[in-house]
Amino acid sequence: MKFKKLKLFVLTIITAIFISAGAFAETLKIGSMGPLTGPYAADGNDIANGVRSAIAVIEDEGGIEGFDKIELFAEDTACDPRQAVAAANKLINSEVIGVIGAYCSSATIPASEVLAEEDIIMITPASTNEKVTERELKYMFRMCGRDDDQSKAAVSFLKYKKAKTVFIIDDKTTYSQGLAENVAKGCEAAGIKVILHDHVNQGDKDFSAVLTKLKSKAPDALYMSLQNSATGSLMAIQAKRIGIEATILSQDAVYHPQFIDIAKDAAEGIYLTCGFMDKGTESYKNFIAKFQKITGTDKSGAYSVYAYDSAITLLKAIKKTGGTDPAKIKEAMLKMNYQGASKNISFKENGDSSSSYIIFKVENKNFKNHWNPETGELFSETK
Amino acid sequence: MIQEFKSKGKNYLIGLIWFFLLLWPLLGIHSDGTLSFAKAFYVWFYIFCASIIVVTVYIIHKKGLTLPLVKPLASATNKIYGYAASMPKPVLFIIIGVIAFLFPFFTERYAQDTAINVLIYICLGLGLNIVVGMAGLLDLGYIAFYGVGAYTYALLNTLYGLSFWLSLPIVAIFAGIAGCIVGYPTLRMRGDYLAIVTLGFGEIIRIIFNNWMQLTNGPNGILGIKPPAALIPSFANGFSFEYLYLKKLHYLYYAALLLAVFTIIVVSRLSASRIGRAWEAIREDETVAEMTGINTFSLKLLAYATGAVLGGIAGAFFAARMRFVSPESFTFIESAMVLSMVVLGGMGSIPGIILGVIALIALPEVFREFELYRMLAFGASMTLMMLFRPKGLIPSKRMGVRSEEKEE
Amino acid sequence: MEYFIQQLINGLTLGGIYALIALGYTMVYGIIQLINFAHGEFFAAGGYMGVILLSFLSANGYLATNPWLCLSGSIILAMIYCSLLATGVEKIAYKPLRKSSRLSVLLSALGMSIFIQNGLMLTQGVYDKPYPSIFSGGGFDFGNIKISYMQIVILLITILLLVFLNILVFKTRIGKAMRATAQDKTMSSLVGIKSDRVISITFIIGASLAAAAGIMVGMYYGSVGYNMGFVPGIKAFAAAVLGGIGNITGAMIGGLLIGIIEIFGAGYISSEYKDVFAFIILIGVLYFMPTGIMGENVDDTRV
Secondary structure (H helix, E strand, C coil): CHHHHHHHHHHHHHHHHHHHHCCCCCEEEEEEEECCCCCCHHHHHHHHHHHHHHHHHHHHCCCCCCCCEEEEEEEECCCCHHHHHHHHHHHHHCCCCEEECCCCHHHHHHHHHHHHHCCCEEEECCCCCHHHCCCCCCCEEECCCCHHHHHHHHHHHHHHCCCCEEEEEECCCHHHHHHHHHHHHHHHHHCCEEEEEEECCCCCCCCHHHHHHHHHHCCCEEEEECCCHHHHHHHHHHHHHHCCCCEEEECHHHCCHHHHHHHHHHHCCCEEEEECCCCCCHHHHHHHHHHHHHHCCCCCCHHHHHHHHHHHHHHHHHHHHCCCCHHHHHHHHHHCCEECCCCEECECCCCCECCCEEEEEEECCEEEEEEECCCCEECHHHC | CHHHHHHHHHHHHHHHHHHHHHHHHHHHECCCCCECCHHHHHHHHHHHHHHHHHHHHHHHHHHCCCHHHHHHHHHHHHHHHHHHHHCCHHHHHHHHHHHHHHHHHHCCHHHHHHHHHHHHHHHHHHHHHHHHHHCCCCCCCCHHHHHHHHHHHHHHHHHHCCCHHHHHHHHHHHHHHHHHHHHHHHCCCCHHHHHHHHHHHHHHHHHHHHHCHHHHCHHHCEECCCCCEEEEEECCCCCEEEEEECCCHHHHHHHHHHHHHHHHHHHHHHHHCHHHHHHHHHHHCHHHHHHCCCCHHHHHHHHHHHHHHHHHHHHHHHHHHHCEECHHHHCHHHHHHHHHHHHHHCCCCHHHHHHHHHHHHHHHHHHHHHHHHHHHHHHHHHHHHHHHCCCCCCCCCCCCCCHHHHCC | CHHHHHHHHHHHHHHHHHHHHHHHHHHHHHHHCCCCCCHHHHHHHHHHHHHHHHHHHHHCCHHHHCHHHHHHHHHHHHHHHHHHHHHHHHHHHHHHHCCCCHHHHHHHHHHHHHHHHHHHHHHHCCCCEECCCCCCCCEEEECCEEEEHHHHHHHHHHHHHHHHHHHHHHHCHHHHHHHHHHHCHHHHHHCCCCHHHHHHHHHHHHHHHHHHHHHHHHHHHCEECCCCCHHHHHHHHHHHHHHCCCCHHHHHHHHHHHHHHHHHHHHHHCHHHHHHHHHHHHHHHHHHCCCCCCCCCCCCCCC
């Protein structure tokens, strides 16, 4: 035990040095919140790394006038409302200007109420619950798309694939379930029969029962709405093992290179909806270069890109106003319209951002642009 | 001093070698088919250096060389203890009360927020103390009652618009019923069979919260819960009372303080009563307790119900303070945390549990500085605290040695 | 009917996995009555060791030429690794507390569990790790019913381990010593059994079983993650208690039963409530049989 105690001791000293070193310069402080520990740590770290990349990019461009440097306070919420509120209060004490986060809606909602009391801007890269922006909080923004936008793309793709029946599985989180319900509604309206809308629980690893049920019903398509990519790959592997031939469609939480790494062959041919990411744009290249520098890998999921765009938007707005007045920053953000790494970024009055979902297909261990729901056409490279 | 080194040295070296054996495969074998030694060695070397320092300091301390440094400190703390002990109890309580009352005037919101959490968990810890510490029934699903309380208030408030204080008795009734439901089938069981059944109940209740869409709104949680309201004296236009929702943190802090004080009084009165003594008799030896005419069946059920009521009230306050409830707050790990607070503080001892709560709520907040290493440090310190104080930080005076443990 | 058989196979596999973990769990449990929260973490560490060794071997090309040798070698190394880990944990966190209240040890175990889980997260990263795919594919087809090789392997290994452990406990000297220590530590030390050593050996056996289970599960599901030990740890605890504490055959039956109930609950009634069914049956069984299915006489042990 000695050693572990020592590790702790060493850490204390190291952190103490860091903290004391950072205290002098005129710094711009921004915060990020997400589950850095616990079962969703992967996505929480993606978010923090996305924000770090954004800060590195802005500092490379010469930083922000009036500030020597930008400092990030990455707080852990563990997806627990109580710890999320504690983290929000901690960030307020640290006098941050804006916060990127949180991940789970159940952490974002209570934390945003606390931050709102102090007029701190909050941009969530991942919480899709419509209530996040519908509470008339002044400084609440959302970078990811809403459930209703994404479900429209999913339904029109199912229609394009001429699916007559669909089996829906979600894993009982605010995000996955909300999306699945919207898809179910959309399918009914479009004349696609929802055979069954089944749920599994978060943290489950074995989906053989529900997949066997699915196989016996023989639907044309399976809509797989899951909270994270690891669960997605587990389900894909088991679906292949059990011999499911339906078209499998999933969503942006599964858009992570990890999904293909784990599921391997089982991932091939799976479709998913995600925001249109043009990997040729300047901003995406900037992002991926910094992301690689920070994490040592260029494998970035959707959450990193959303977090990156959120942070860039916030920093750009601060740069434009040249100060830290939240009302002015908000105004600047609402006026914004530029090509970000994930999409063309502009905000609506209520804080939601615009979104353009397309269909990706996993081909040769890569996510390929496949079909555009707006034009109803295949992308040229896949033709 | 050299001898000291020699006697410790062997174990110390074995420990270091063992630690390196554990560390190297995790850091040194790479999936691209290469082996590396540098990284694991660096990590190990840092720990090695730091541990040498600590071991040296420890040995010097053992030899009594640090006495001139430690002695004044120790005598000062002893003096304070002695002073506190010689003071009449009411005076002590008043001092603590005044400190608790003045706390928000000197602190910022982060500290106040942590303090509110501490107060809520004091209620929870004392509630669980009735079941585990006093009646000796291991309960791994206690957080379920907290959840029942939180959801009952959330539903009463959002559906029927009932205010916090009016809801409290209803919350207490619901939580008490839930306590009886959980308690009844477990009465025949003992020890770890009891543990798994309570764990099962806790999970069942959480899964129901997560899946009963019509009632609880599932994983989306319930929004728009009103905070508690109170008459606040206002000096704006002369002296008058204003009916206000307690949204500001320091008002919430006082409400939490009120609840915690209420719980402390209830539990301390209970432990001094006939019922409390009967619970302790059941804990020490159930068979003998039954022989002496204690109705173990109804008393055990009462222990569950009382614990549940206190947990439920804490839950209602939690819902009112967060203005939001969702099933994520009521997982098994929370039950384990509350149990840890009780055990760490010292089962059956009220000041001990308060200290235990402060330790386990404050530590993760203190460790926030470590970012990713936060929970690592937390886990290690939990084991360490147990190793140094196996009976708890402030053990209860009335805890006997139980038959099966006496043998060893 | 086909549906029923397929679900039964699914249930047996899942139950086999629970039983694999529960076997090691119940060994430790039987001897020192410790709810060893860290057991799930040994299981995860075993899974990680497997993935580290197998991907190392596969990158060097050994895996393709000698798959069976590599696999068995990795399993043995992972078992040794977990034994080292478990001895360390036992010496540091459990042994000094042997004379204190059982709840103190429980808390110490919880601390260790959090520590190891986060240690794995920090050293191995937050993302799940993929297992090299060698044996995971393939299987038998009977009409619409599919049985994969891995499913058969898991069940076979569980049964083999059951037989092996029963022989170990009931036919060998060390088994006798274990049973004696479990019964009464003072008495057994009076007749010359080194109870500390017996407990250490039990820990080593338990942890190696967990390591083997970790690799099996990793290969079956295709990946391992740092928090993979938590839920199976609780399920294994439930299985061990359902079967009767400290009873090896009971743990196996308990594990299979919980697996089958979960799968049938999910397959026939509702998959979001499957854990509820498992726990309700657990509570029901314990209500009528307060010491589990195979449990022996009521002992007076309490908290």
